[in-house]
Amino acid sequence: MTRLHTVRQSVPAVIGLAVQMPGQPDAEIEHSLTELAELLKTLGARMVGSLIQKRSGPSRSNYFGTGKIEEVKLKAEELGAKYIAVDDELSAMQIKSLEAGTGLPVKDRTSIILDIFAAHASTREGKLQVELAMHQYQLPRLLRMWTHLERQRGGIGLKGPGETQLETDRRILNIKIKKLQEELDRVSRARELQGRKRNDRFAPLFSLVGYTNAGKSTLLNALSGSSVQMCNGLFTTLDPTARRVELPEGHWCIVSDTVGFIRKLPHGLVSAFKATLECVIQSEVMLIVCDVSDPQFREHLAAVDEVLNQIGASDHERIYVFNKIDKGISVSEELLAAAYPDHIMISAAEGTNVDRLKRMIEKIMRRNRRHVEIYLPVGSPYVGEAMTIGRIFSQEWGEGEVKIKAELPVSFIKLLTDNNLKVEPMER
Ligand SMILES: Nc1nc2c(ncn2[C@@H]2O[C@H](COP(=O)(O)OP(=O)(O)OP(=O)(O)O)[C@@H](O)[C@H]2O)c(=O)[nH]1
Ligand SMILES: [Mg+2]
Structure with a gap:
């Protein structure tokens, strides 16, 4: 007999943290945490609980106050949380001390959004954009990352004279960022050119x-x-x-x-x-x-x-x-x-x-278009363009010239007049 097994994928449980600043309404913070839960759901995780601390602002070293971190740790244990999600962008130091205080990995809102983008990017340009943003996010957080980079590096990126490990890592990351930016520029330009080729330069x-x-x-x-x-x-x-x-x-x-x-x-x-x-x-x-x-x-x-x-x-x-x-x-x-x-x-x-x-x-x-009569030399590329983007009422092919009555975008009409082509208001 064949048995069908349902494989239940384990959905990691997560605790959400947020700081409520003076004057910030309860509803706003709750909605933001609900949104964080949605973001986590998109990533395949489940927010099983949350903790809010009222403070004048996030603690620069720990995000929450030290006493509250103990509470986070207990709640995470009680709910079986696998990591902690913070509803703000954190510094390397805040991540490090929150992880030390709770014994759990910590992700901030920015890195959660970046992960979703990474999972959804499908084109070359989209992927490059996300990769670039991820590297930019990592740059000021290198302190925490350098052991990881060290493992990845292998034979390349040798330390320069007098450089500390951190300086070397920063240099490597900066080079990567520059390369990504250049490649992204290239890919974006190619897309733009392709768009132009499709004749939609003047398309509304x-x-x-x-x-x-x-x-x-x-x-x-x-x-x-x-x-x-x-x-x-x-x-x-x-x-x-x-x-x-x-x-x-x-x-x-x-x-x-x-x-x-x-x-x-x-x-x-x-x-x-x-x-x-x-x-x-x-x-x-x-x-x-x-x-x-x-x-x-x-x-x-x-x-x-x-x-x-x-x-x-x-x-x-x-x-x-x-x-x-x-x-x-x-x-x-x-x-x-x-x-x-x-x-x-x-x-x-x-x-x-x-x-x-x-x-x-x-x-x-209609507001951005005019009814005009244009006179174009036969064989001019503008003939095809006018046909594609305009609403054509009539065309008369004469010797060497075509007269087109059409409704055309103001920007296209300007291009014609700039090129000394005859444009007249349409007689109705
Ligand atoms: N009830 C209702 N649901 C809608 C309506 N329009 C969209 N939705 C639903 O809202 C959800 C999001 O719709 P999308 O069109 O994917 O939203 P989007 O703005 O493109 O979202 P992103 O691409 O993620 O930024 C889907 O489940 C839609 O079915 C509407 O008029 N009424
Ligand atoms: Mg959409």
């Missing part, structure tokens, strides 16, 4: 931006009728995905999905992901997707703003797309309308108001 681009799990990929699928991976976990999408979206009045545009943001997103990750976030800056308008059924949505929007500041997109035009209204909204719509005049309420999962959003996009596109 809209970007989906927002907190992780807000429903960006679900919305991209609803808009384009395609199937981008979506999942109820954090950071499902790491690599920029773009889809063509057909609009009700005959226009089309490209909508790009981007990596989700989160509170305390490691700074190194934001800078490493700058190239893939370029599409946000290049887009006509950012569609800020927000799960408005989540009572924490304002904090999520604040975290999104923070990242947008870091990538220099804070002044970019935006529409707030309040998603998941099928789950109910946590504030009144009047309040939302007052605070966010350019907004729309949708359910990406159920398709509610997705057509309205398309019409909003089309309205913006």
